[in-house]
Amino acid sequence: MKTPRQRSTRWICTVGMVGTVGGLLGLMACSHSEASRINASEQTPEIPPPSTPPPPPGETFEQMKARLEAEKPFYMDRQRALLEARYDLSNRPGRVKMTRGKPIQAGVRVKLPPGQTWPQLAVMTPAEIRAADVFPAGFMPLPHPKQLEGGMLFPHFAIEEILAQTGRDLQRFDLEFDLPDHVLPEFPPAIFLTTRLDLGDVSHGEVVTTHNYYRLFKDILNTKQLDGLRLLVSPFAQQQFNLIDDRRSAEPQLGVACLDCHTNGHTNGATHLVGDIRPQEQRNRIETTSLRGVNIQERFGSQRALMSVEDFTQFEQSAAYFDGDIDKAALKGVNPLDPISQVQHMAEMQKLFDFPPAPKLDVFGRLTSRATAAELRGEALFRGKARCAECHSGPYFTDNSMHDLQLERFFPERVVNDQVANGDGPIKTFTLRGIKESPPYLHDGRLITLDDTIEFFNLVLELKLTQQEKADLLAFLLVL
Numbered sequence: 001m002k003t004p005r006q007r008s009t010r011w012i013c014t015v016g017m018v019g020t021v022g023g024l025l026g027l028m029a030c031s032h033s034e035a036s037r038i039n040a041s042e043q044t045p046e047i048p049p050p051s052t053p054p055p056p057p058g059e060t061f062e063q064m065k066a067r068l069e070a071e072k073p074f075y076m077d078r079q080r081a082l083l084e085a086r087y088d089l090s091n092r093p094g095r096v097k098m099t100r101g102k103p104i105q106a107g108v109r110v111k112l113p114p115g116q117t118w119p120q121l122a123v124m125t126p127a128e129i130r131a132a133d134v135f136p137a138g139f140m141p142l143p144h145p146k147q148l149e150g151g152m153l154f155p156h157f158a159i160e161e162i163l164a165q166t167g168r169d170l171q172r173f174d175l176e177f178d179l180p181d182h183v184l185p186e187f188p189p190a191i192f193l194t195t196r197l198d199l200g201d202v203s204h205g206e207v208v209t210t211h212n213y214y215r216l217f218k219d220i221l222n223t224k225q226l227d228g229l230r231l232l233v234s235p236f237a238q239q240q241f242n243l244i245d246d247r248r249s250a251e252p253q254l255g256v257a258c259l260d261c262h263t264n265g266h267t268n269g270a271t272h273l274v275g276d277i278r279p280q281e282q283r284n285r286i287e288t289t290s291l292r293g294v295n296i297q298e299r300f301g302s303q304r305a306l307m308s309v310e311d312f313t314q315f316e317q318s319a320a321y322f323d324g325d326i327d328k329a330a331l332k333g334v335n336p337l338d339p340i341s342q343v344q345h346m347a348e349m350q351k352l353f354d355f356p357p358a359p360k361l362d363v364f365g366r367l368t369s370r371a372t373a374a375e376l377r378g379e380a381l382f383r384g385k386a387r388c389a390e391c392h393s394g395p396y397f398t399d400n401s402m403h404d405l406q407l408e409r410f411f412p413e414r415v416v417n418d419q420v421a422n423g424d425g426p427i428k429t430f431t432l433r434g435i436k437e438s439p440p441y442l443h444d445g446r447l448i449t450l451d452d453t454i455e456f457f458n459l460v461l462e463l464k465l466t467q468q469e470k471a472d473l474l475a476f477l478l479v480l
């Protein structure tokens with residue numbers, strides 16, 4: 001794996017870098033960036049996008065690229081201002097590590113509104129929080145860096161590794177991924193196969209792509225599964241990455257593979273917008289879910305409640321890849337998957353990705369005598385006062401259902417960076433097995449650490465947990 005390269009310097013707005021075509025826009029972007037910095041001290045900066053003229057008719061690919069590149073600093077600056085206003089994104093590793101050694105970030109990272117403390121907020125009713133407008137902004141929906149355009153966005157380390165191995169470049173010229181590396185899952189993540197747990201991590205520290213999948217798996221999978229894995233690493237044309245002029249990569253690209261986001265059957269934190277909500281402002285940002293443990297799940301997608309991995313696989317290809325835009329899909333090269341020979345194989349392979357080991361849990365998902373006193377207290381809270389197990393139930397900590405957390409109790413609807421922020425409606429109860437390995441949290445990745453999720457549920461479920469209880473609950477979540 002290459003050494004991760006920080007690209008944050010590209011966010012800095014420099015007029016000098018903007019070409020002649022985008023000169024004026026560059027200036028606009030800079031002045032808007034100043035505005036966004038000023039607003040960053042507010043809870044939810046609301047900054048309109050630059051008023052770009054509609055694309056001239058007959059605009060060439062090169063002209064479109066220059067136009068969108070000139071707008072890029074505005075969007076990245078605005079997003080950074082939003083993130084800085086909402087979160088402490090510093091690199092503060094805790095003592096616990098993911099399977100292959102990446103440290104888990106510690107501490108509550110969601111910032112409090114001025115003058116508030118967590119205990120103060122916790123004694124207020126939802127109506128009081130809403131009336132005083134003190135629901136922390138980091139608990140509200142997180143917009144896509146360019147909400148009105150959306151599309152797939154990959155962290156730089158995934159782009160670099162896929163490019164190095166396969167020559168396929170998933171860099172967009174109009175946008176960069178927005179969250180820093182240290183708040184994302186480890187890369188590459190470990191792979192555990194339900195069929196060969198005896199082997200432990202079978203990734204051998206490699207990112208599985210078209211170029212190494214056969215070497216890595218030929219001796220431990222059957223040919224049907226190998227074919228499924230081949231399809232999961234094969235690029236399929238997609239809205240932003242394709243062979244025609246309507247793309248967001250500098251050069252034509254064959255497309256995106258399932259495992260470009262679900263790296264090694266887990267996740268690298270890549271993001272896009274949910275496919276089936278309109279208009280664009282209403283669409284949820286979604287953070288790539290892990291495929292670990294899909295075999296025990298009964299519904300798929302945070303909101304769609306598709307009932308099988310097979311349906312979801314077909315759906316990802318036919319709808320999510322093209323934002324539900326069927327006209328463009330035909331031109332860009334939609335790749336309908338055959339249900340019997342392809343979808344079945346891909347689904348079978350996905351169902352082999354297991355959760356990472358949890359040596360302190362027994363067959364019922366209960367702590368064994370290896371657990372510490374704090375972990376045991378945390379488990380008791382999880383099933384008792386904190387009420388987590390009422391939804392995160394059973395050995396895999398999910399009821400395989402959806403729940404509406406009714407966040408609109410805490411804040412009135414508003415528009416933040418072109419996204420309508422509201423209560424999200426029913427969302428899937430994600431499993432909590434292996435949860436420490438898949439930050440950031442919630443469907444849109446709005447929470448950075450597990451500590452944040454505890455503060456979130458403490459308010460949302462009106463639990464009134466003490467500091468000690470929060471610490472115990474965290475100790476429990478870290479062993480799942």
Ligand code: HEC
Pocket residue numbers: 152153232256257258259260261262270271272274286287288289290291294297299300301302303304309312313316317346350443
């Ligand atoms: C841009 C990154 C990206 C790519 C590429 C991608 N996915 Fe996903 N995948 C996601 C996101 C984000 C979700 C969560 C969807 C939601 O919340 O509604 C998801 C969800 C899923 C789920 C449901 C998991 C669950 O627990 O609910 C399955 C199954 C899945 N993807 C399979 C695939 C397959 C098969 C492909 C290739 C055809 C693919 N994905 C390509 C990002 C991606």
Ligand code: HEC
Pocket residue numbers: 302382386387388389390391392402403404405424427428429430431432435438440441442443444450453454457458461473477
């Ligand atoms: C009423 C049902 C319900 C209860 C009770 C509940 N949760 Fe959840 N939990 C959910 C839902 C639904 C989501 C997904 C929300 C979203 O993505 O917006 C979720 C998401 C999470 C996540 C993030 C999962 C991921 O993959 O990003 C964590 C961590 C979590 N819950 C922990 C807890 C803890 C700890 C408690 C107890 C203090 C708790 N939950 C209580 C329903 C519940």
